[in-house]
Amino acid sequence: MEVTSQQFRASARRALTDERLQAALKSIQKGFPGKRARAIEGLPEFAAISDHVTAMRDHVNAHLDVYLERFEAQVQAAGGRVHWAGDAEAACRTIVDICRQAGARNIGKGKSMASEEVALNDALAAAGMRVTETDLGEYILQLRGDHPSHIIAPAIHLRRDDADQAFARHHPPEQRATSDEPAALQAEARRVLRERFADADVGITGANMLIAETGSTCIVTNEGNGDLSQCLPRVHIVIAGIDKVVPTLEDASAMARVLARSATGQDITVYTTFSTGPKRAADVDGPEAYHVVLLDNGRTDLLGGPLESMLRCIRCGACMNHCPVYGAIGGHAYGWVYPGPMGAVLTPQMVGIENSADLPNASTFCGRCAEVCPVQIPLPDLMRHWRERAVEKGAEPTFMRWGLRAWAGFAARPARYRRVTRLAAGMLRLLAGRRGHLRRAPLAGGWTGTRDLPAPAARGFIERWRSGER
Amino acid sequence: MSDRDAILARIRERLPAGDREESAAARLREHPAGPLPERARGDDPTLQQRFREQAQAASAEIIDADGPDELPGIITGLLDAESTDQDPTADAQAAAGVVVDESLLAELGAIGSCRRAEPSDALAVSRALCGIAETGTLVLRSGPGRPTTAAFLPPIHVVVLDRTEIVGGYEDAWDRVRAAGDTPRTVNWITGPSRSADIEQTLNMGAHGPIRLVIVLV
Numbered sequence: 001m002e003v004t005s006q007q008f009r010a011s012a013r014r015a016l017t018d019e020r021l022q023a024a025l026k027s028i029q030k031g032f033p034g035k036r037a038r039a040i041e042g043l044p045e046f047a048a049i050s051d052h053v054t055a056m057r058d059h060v061n062a063h064l065d066v067y068l069e070r071f072e073a074q075v076q077a078a079g080g081r082v083h084w085a086g087d088a089e090a091a092c093r094t095i096v097d098i099c100r101q102a103g104a105r106n107i108g109k110g111k112s113m114a115s116e117e118v119a120l121n122d123a124l125a126a127a128g129m130r131v132t133e134t135d136l137g138e139y140i141l142q143l144r145g146d147h148p149s150h151i152i153a154p155a156i157h158l159r160r161d162d163a164d165q166a167f168a169r170h171h172p173p174e175q176r177a178t179s180d181e182p183a184a185l186q187a188e189a190r191r192v193l194r195e196r197f198a199d200a201d202v203g204i205t206g207a208n209m210l211i212a213e214t215g216s217t218c219i220v221t222n223e224g225n226g227d228l229s230q231c232l233p234r235v236h237i238v239i240a241g242i243d244k245v246v247p248t249l250e251d252a253s254a255m256a257r258v259l260a261r262s263a264t265g266q267d268i269t270v271y272t273t274f275s276t277g278p279k280r281a282a283d284v285d286g287p288e289a290y291h292v293v294l295l296d297n298g299r300t301d302l303l304g305g306p307l308e309s310m311l312r313c314i315r316c317g318a319c320m321n322h323c324p325v326y327g328a329i330g331g332h333a334y335g336w337v338y339p340g341p342m343g344a345v346l347t348p349q350m351v352g353i354e355n356s357a358d359l360p361n362a363s364t365f366c367g368r369c370a371e372v373c374p375v376q377i378p379l380p381d382l383m384r385h386w387r388e389r390a391v392e393k394g395a396e397p398t399f400m401r402w403g404l405r406a407w408a409g410f411a412a413r414p415a416r417y418r419r420v421t422r423l424a425a426g427m428l429r430l431l432a433g434r435r436g437h438l439r440r441a442p443l444a445g446g447w448t449g450t451r452d453l454p455a456p457a458a459r460g461f462i463e464r465w466r467s468g469e470r
Numbered sequence: 471m472s473d474r475d476a477i478l479a480r481i482r483e484r485l486p487a488g489d490r491e492e493s494a495a496a497r498l499r500e501h502p503a504g505p506l507p508e509r510a511r512g513d514d515p516t517l518q519q520r521f522r523e524q525a526q527a528a529s530a531e532i533i534d535a536d537g538p539d540e541l542p543g544i545i546t547g548l549l550d551a552e553s554t555d556q557d558p559t560a561d562a563q564a565a566a567g568v569v570v571d572e573s574l575l576a577e578l579g580a581i582g583s584c585r586r587a588e589p590s591d592a593l594a595v596s597r598a599l600c601g602i603a604e605t606g607t608l609v610l611r612s613g614p615g616r617p618t619t620a621a622f623l624p625p626i627h628v629v630v631l632d633r634t635e636i637v638g639g640y641e642d643a644w645d646r647v648r649a650a651g652d653t654p655r656t657v658n659w660i661t662g663p664s665r666s667a668d669i670e671q672t673l674n675m676g677a678h679g680p681i682r683l684v685i686v687l688v
Contacts, residue, residue, distance in 0.1 A: 045507045053502035058496070065481040066494040078627045078653065084474035136677055137668035152670065160670050182669035190678060194589050197678075213498050214653045224622045224664040224679025231618045231656070242477065247497045249647075253503035253640035267606045268526070271679070272659035279655050284587040284617035286655045304484035470553050 001120055001147055005335030005347055005356035012362070015329040021127050025330055032321035035265025036372070041212055042267065049257050055377045056251050057312035061303060067245045068294065074215025077278025084088035085441055087116075091295050095204070098291055099129055102235045104201035110219065110226030111135035112206025113151055113315060114239045114295050115426035116337045117350070120204070132196040134225035149303040149331030149339065152263050152317040157330050160185060166416050193225070203229035203287065205290075207240035207313070210253060210292070213248040216276040217292060220269040222257060229272055236275065242294050243311045249274075255314060258374040261315040298350045306385050310376040319369035319379055327361050330441050334359060341369035341379040341392035348386045357395035360386035418462065425456035482515045495554050503641045510604040510639025512515030520551065522687075524606025530683045537688055541577045541595070541630070545688060548626060549593060567591035567606035567624075572615025576631060587619035594620035595628045600635040600646050601685075605661055608685065609643045612656040621658055627680035629660070 004011065018216045027158070040046045072082040083098075085091035091114075099107060107129055109115065121142070124131045133142040137155035141148060143166040148154030155163075161410055164180040167188055175191050177184035190425050208219040217238045219226045229238040246252050252274075260266040269319055280284030318342025320326040331339030338346045344359040360383040369379040390396050410417055430437050432455030440448050447453055459467075471479070509520065522532055529620030533544055545568070567590055575584060578595060587594055598608045608629050612618045621627055637643055640659075645685070647657060664679030675681050 001499070024670075031671055041511070043503050043507055045496065048505040049507070056504070062485060063490045063494040065478050065485070066490050068478070068481075070494070070498065084472070084477050090473055112685065113640055127686055134678065135475070135667045138666070155668050156671070158669075163669050182672040183674040185669055186666055186674050186677060190676065207555065214659075215502060216653065222664065223677035225677070227618075227622045227658070228678055229643070230623065242581045248501035256640060257507070267524070267528075268607060268659070268661050270660065270662050270664060272661075274657040274659075275655065276489045276653045276657075277655055280613070282614040282651075283612055283655055284584065284615065285619045286612055294477070296473075296480075300477060302482040303481060304486075323558075333480045335471045335581040462526055 001115065001238055001337055003351045003355055004357055005346060005351065006333055007120055007331060008356075008358035009364065011335060015333045017088065019123045020159060021157055021330050024159065024285070025169055025327055028153070028321060029327045030465060032115050032317075036262060036318060037265075039261040041265060043257065043261065045259065046261070049254055050374050052099070053254050053258055053314075053374065054312060056246065056254065057314075058309075060123060060245060060247065061091050061243075063240065064245070064303065066289060067247060068242055069159050069329065070180065070212040071210050071245055074212065074290055075277065075290075077216075078215050078290075080215070080277045080292060081289060081333070085293055085295050085297075087297050088118035091118040091239060091297070092120055094293055095120060095122055095239065096127045096129075097233065099124065099202050100127065102202055102289070104129060104235070106117075106199045106228045107131045107202045107204060108200035109133050109138075110205035110221070110229040110251040111138050111154070112204070112239055113148075114206050114241050115335060116148060116203065117297060118239070118295065128276070128435055134193055134196065134198070134229055135381060136186060136225075139189060139193065140166055140342045147332070148337075150317060150320060151338065151340075151342075157158045157332065159286055165318075192382055193301035196219045197228045197232050200229065200233040202235040202237060203233040204237045204239065205230055206236050207244050207292075208259065209252050210240055210245040211252050212275070214274075214276055216249075218252060218272065218274050220256070220272050221370055222264075222266075222270045224271055227271055230273075230275060231286055234287060235291070236278070236428050237291045237293065238275070238395055239295060241292045241299055243299050243313070243469075259314055259316055262314075262318040262372065262374040264469055271310075287443070302349060307345065307349065310342075310349075312377055313346075314368060314444055315342075316374060318372040318374065322368040322372045324364055324366060329362075334362070341383065342377075344380060345382045347387065347460060348389070353389050354395045355388055357390040357397075360384070360390065413465055418460075420465075422460065428453075429455045429458065431455075471475060472597055477677040491672045492652060506639055510602075510642075512603070513654070514634075514636070517638055518633055518636050519602040521601050521606050522662065523683055524603065525601075525662070526542060526606070526610075528606050529665075530685050531607065532683060533686045535686050535688050538574065538577045538630070541574065541686065544627065545578060545581055545593065545595060548684065552592065552626060554606065559600070568618060569594040569620045571595055571597040571620070572644075573597050584615055586617050587623040589623055591624040593628060594606065594624045595630065596620050598629050598631040599650065600637050601631045602638070602643050602659070603636055604639050605645075606659045607640075607659045608659040609647070610660060611650070611654040613654050615671065617648070618656045618658065621660060622679045625676065625680055626682045627660075627663070627682045628686060630686045630688060635672065657685065
């Protein structure tokens with residue numbers, strides 16, 4: 001996916017005036033936070049479990065090599081293969097090769113953000129393979145040539161008529177729904193995708209967790225598409241970041257208790273599936289081959305540095321569901337795969353801060369993201385880190401760099417500062433006249449565009465303090 | 471250097487030196503549980519009641535049976551009701567096949583067979599290893615006579631669960647899976663029927679998997 005984070009300001013401005021998007025965003029803010037709050041109310045131990053999972057994730061980061069090697073050994077012991085991919089290109093090449101060797105033409109895919117990160121669909125299509133996204137939201141996006149705008153509700157920016165139009169363009173008339181009710185459209189996608197599942201030679205899924213103890217990969221879904229994508233085709237390929245590993249099944253259980261509650265506000269998703277190796281000799285069904293592609297793509301760079309806590313992230317989406325900036329502009333404005341506060345931390349890491357300098361500024365620093373994060377990532381602190389890096393690299397806009405420099409020089413000379421501000425305050429008061437407020441002010445159009453500026457008081461704080469007022 | 475060696479080298483370079491093997495090995499060996507929620511604890515009747523409530527809250531249906539010999543009547547009843555219902559997904563209308571867990575062939579051999587599920591199947595009957603009270607979750611595992619496709623292709627999924635196999639939390643379920651032998655290819659935790667809210671956040675059942683999940687408690 002092309003990085004458009006450089007155009008953040010323009011994209012955000014467009015998003016703010018997009019009425020359809022604004023309506024969709026309202027429904028996120030109405031839906032997810034309330035559901036999450038109710039789910040957590042039903043589990044009084046949530047805070048203690050969050051502490052435990054946070055400590056577990058830190059423990060994994062401190063022993064990442066050991067757990068990854070153990071995971072690899074266990075996958076191999078179960079008859080599967082592990083492939084390591086340093087970057088996006090290596091991941092795509094590995095998966096295309098596996099598909100070629102399997103003689104695959106049709107590929108069914110479950111939802112995977114790692115696959116978005118490496119632009120896997122483009123690579124498979126370029127190799128002449130037909131890829132079908134099978135998650136309902138992802139499927140609609142694929143038909144439209146669109147990308148996810150949310151990591152767990154990918155098509156949240158669309159409405160039913162968008163889905164209806166996409167289906168009308170791509171589905172045969174005899175399979176079309178008779179109404180544009182969500183239930184009817186969902187049933188239509190089900191009918192069409194059943195054939196895709198049956199045709200698929202290879203199934204590709206992501207992973208919510210990799211379990212070192214057993215070599216299992218785990219996905220959590222509500223639709224069942226991730227399961228059909230792996231139990232029907234001959235080959236199952238899993239693509240996952242190396243940060244997905246957890247030590248044991250007990251650790252996976254603790255994480256399951258916070259994941260869905262933080263994400264959709266469910267106690268648990270409908271399907272939590274643990275897959276270990278290919279089908280056994282006496283099994284009735286299941287894939288004949290099982291591959292896991294472990295993706296680095298910049299993750300190891302986070303280790304041992306100021307952003308290490310980002311490796312705890314379990315991709316629940318709670319930070320974006322509670323973010324006033326995400327809620328105002330949606331996910332696409334962020335310009336790459338990961339939106340919201342977690343995206344504002346990850347995107348600079350993966351595409352470079354020089355290409356995404358606005359993202360760490362796309363925050364009011366209200367702190368809700370850190371408050372709702374089930375693994376307690378201090379997201380505002382991490383965004384502040386990127387702000388500092390952006391300034392060091394000179395990646396912030398020119399007017400900001402000069403403006404701040406001028407301000408710094410000015411503020412470091414208190415006597416002159418006071419004289420000039422007193423003068424400016426007097427002028428503003430004069431301009432305000434008897435109204436006591438200004439409709440417009442020089443250099444302050446951003447403020448006065450939507451509200452009036454109150455006139456400054458006649459005497460400032462320091463003046464009054466000096467004159468003995470207490 | 472291979473990608474594997476390069477990734478592992480980068481990790482080791484960034485982590486403080488020292489023996490990390492032992493503390494990781496200890497965690498794997500002892501697999502300690504985290505804080506167990508109150509809702510995962512209680513005596514058998516409490517857990518059975520909680521399982522029932524949680525499963526129903528997740529839109530699963532529950533049928534109480536005295537024993538497996540009631541199964542043929544239950545399954546026939548479900549199939550008859552379905553053929554007269556207007557099924558919104560329409561794929562059940564032409565559907566006829568029934569997939570049955572091998573352990574239930576004695577009761578259901580006349581209605582279905584144990585095999586991989588097909589898109590044309592109307593119903594599947596699985597047997598759960600156990601049920602988890604804390605969230606009303608069923609635990610199924612793949613293996614000889616236990617097709618995984620049964621849980622996802624047919625529009626109706628019936629799961630037979632022995633009341634005495636209801637445990638408190640997820641950790642208890644893993645004890646059962648471990649006790650049953652090697653890690654199976656697939657362990658499925660299933661909580662209610664398939665659903666999606668991807669179109670306008672409107673929740674509808676039967677996204678790709680079953681539209682109805684019927685738990686028969688024996």
